[in-house]
Amino acid sequence: MKISLTVNGQKYERDVEPRMLLSDFLRHDLELTGTHVGCEHGVCGACTVLLNGEAVRACIIFAVQVDGEELTTVEGIGNVDNLHPIQEAFREKHALQCGFCTPGFLMTLVPFLKENPDPSEHEIREALSGNLCRCTGYQNIVDAVKLAAKSLT
Amino acid sequence: MKPCTFEYYKPSSMEEALDLMHQYGGEAKILAGGQSLVPAMNFRLATPGILIDINGLQDLSYIKEHRKHGVLIGAMARYSELEKSDVVAKKCPLLHETIPYIAHPQIRNRGTMGGSLVHADPAAELPAVMLALDASLRLRNKDGERVVAITDFFTGMFGTAMKEDEILTEVAIPHMPKRYGFAFDEVSRRHGDYAMVGVAVSLNVDRKGRCEKGKIVFFSVGDAPVFAEKASQLLDKQNVSEELLENIANVASSEDIEPGSDIHASADYRRHLAKVLTKKTLKRAFDKALA
Numbered sequence: 001m002k003i004s005l006t007v008n009g010q011k012y013e014r015d016v017e018p019r020m021l022l023s024d025f026l027r028h029d030l031e032l033t034g035t036h037v038g039c040e041h042g043v044c045g046a047c048t049v050l051l052n053g054e055a056v057r058a059c060i061i062f063a064v065q066v067d068g069e070e071l072t073t074v075e076g077i078g079n080v081d082n083l084h085p086i087q088e089a090f091r092e093k094h095a096l097q098c099g100f101c102t103p104g105f106l107m108t109l110v111p112f113l114k115e116n117p118d119p120s121e122h123e124i125r126e127a128l129s130g131n132l133c134r135c136t137g138y139q140n141i142v143d144a145v146k147l148a149a150k151s152l153t
Numbered sequence: 154m155k156p157c158t159f160e161y162y163k164p165s166s167m168e169e170a171l172d173l174m175h176q177y178g179g180e181a182k183i184l185a186g187g188q189s190l191v192p193a194m195n196f197r198l199a200t201p202g203i204l205i206d207i208n209g210l211q212d213l214s215y216i217k218e219h220r221k222h223g224v225l226i227g228a229m230a231r232y233s234e235l236e237k238s239d240v241v242a243k244k245c246p247l248l249h250e251t252i253p254y255i256a257h258p259q260i261r262n263r264g265t266m267g268g269s270l271v272h273a274d275p276a277a278e279l280p281a282v283m284l285a286l287d288a289s290l291r292l293r294n295k296d297g298e299r300v301v302a303i304t305d306f307f308t309g310m311f312g313t314a315m316k317e318d319e320i321l322t323e324v325a326i327p328h329m330p331k332r333y334g335f336a337f338d339e340v341s342r343r344h345g346d347y348a349m350v351g352v353a354v355s356l357n358v359d360r361k362g363r364c365e366k367g368k369i370v371f372f373s374v375g376d377a378p379v380f381a382e383k384a385s386q387l388l389d390k391q392n393v394s395e396e397l398l399e400n401i402a403n404v405a406s407s408e409d410i411e412p413g414s415d416i417h418a419s420a421d422y423r424r425h426l427a428k429v430l431t432k433k434t435l436k437r438a439f440d441k442a443l444a
Contacts (some may be wrong), residue, residue: 001161018161020205021195040154042191045259054233054262060191061263064161065184065206109260129345130257 008076228267334442
């Protein structure tokens with residue numbers, strides 16, 4: 001099926017099989033490999049992307065479903081020379097080790113901090129409950145979110 | 154971890170969707186939020202030959218108040234929309250209190266009211282809450298529509314009273330009575346995970362503080378959400394007291410439910426949780442009704 005969509009501000013048109021997961025579509029067809037694939041059943045949060053500004057799990061949405069929609073992946077929020085304030089805070093607070101889960105955390109946090117510019121620790125932990133990190137023990141991630149919240153306001 | 158092949162249809166009108174259901178019925182699955190269906194397809198636990206995506210039906214995501222019928226919620230209203238809705242917060246406070254317990258923000262941005270009810274997961278929050286609220290469900294097929302009481306809707310593990318060609322279009326939640334109280338609680342290993350036991354309580358009291366009508370509903374304790382009938386009947390005409398709460402919690406946890414054991418919790422532990430949660434939620438519901 002033919003779909004056209006906007007990812008990180010750029011328009012794409014592709015022909016996809018209905019069963020193609022959005023996560024695979026982004027990685028294989030658009031070569032945007034920043035979106036990671038962990039559990040592939042909606043538990044780990046590594047594949048989180050923004051669909052029309054809202055955080056969703058790309059591994060449990062089909063690519064055909066986003067025809068005509070607007071997506072943002074981790075490639076769209078910043079780059080090595082120009083980090084997003086949340087990325088900067090992650091680096092500052094050592095909120096990642098292997099980095100596999102990080103894109104998912106970042107994409108969950110972008111809309112969260114927009115809606116909650118001054119979150120409590122409890123709210124932060126709840127917002128991150130749908131993202132798994134096996135390295136950090138979360139403490140540094142929570143610290144990074146606090147720092148990011150400060151630098152964003 | 155990739156789904157089997159399927160044919161995909163995205164109708165742009167309800168009529169078109171009903172035609173497709175009429176044509177394909179048993180082979181087809183409705184794709185609403187997809188937050189349970191797509192994982193099941195990834196695992197190949199579900200292998201529908203045809204998916205009918207109803208995300209194109211914009212007029213199915215309303216949340217509005219109706220003078221006679223209470224709060225009307227379109228089947229495609231997403232959890233996040235329910236969570237932010239003023240109508241839900243004011244007119245269905247039990248539902249409002251429940252939504253944050255459902256999964257995680259990313260899931261709540263996609264998952265829908267209708268999808269949760271039709272999926273009928275015995276561990277899901279919404280079916281139990283709708284049972285506690287005496288909701289009714291509007292089902293449509295090509296030949297017409299019917300309204301089914303939620304008490305007649307769930308038929309067992311992932312089972313509902315829906316016909317193969319029907320689509321759930323709307324959920325109606327009756328108006329709250331006066332002097333109304335409610336509470337929701339669940340115990341899970343981690344916030345957002347499936348609960349080991351959960352309970353929803355909805356009740357109202359008369360001018361003397363006696364319970365007029367009360368419903369206690371459990372989930373994650375059987376094949377479907379469980380209305381604790383014996384325990385709920387014990388509420389009838391009673392004023393709240395420590396003794397009453399203890400008695401009802403005992404009856405609810407020992408007579409009304411038959412929980413199983415699994416990797417998450419033993420049957421005994423589930424009964425224990427059911428007892429503790431019943432006391433806590435009933436107390437809170439009474440406090441609200443009497444306030």
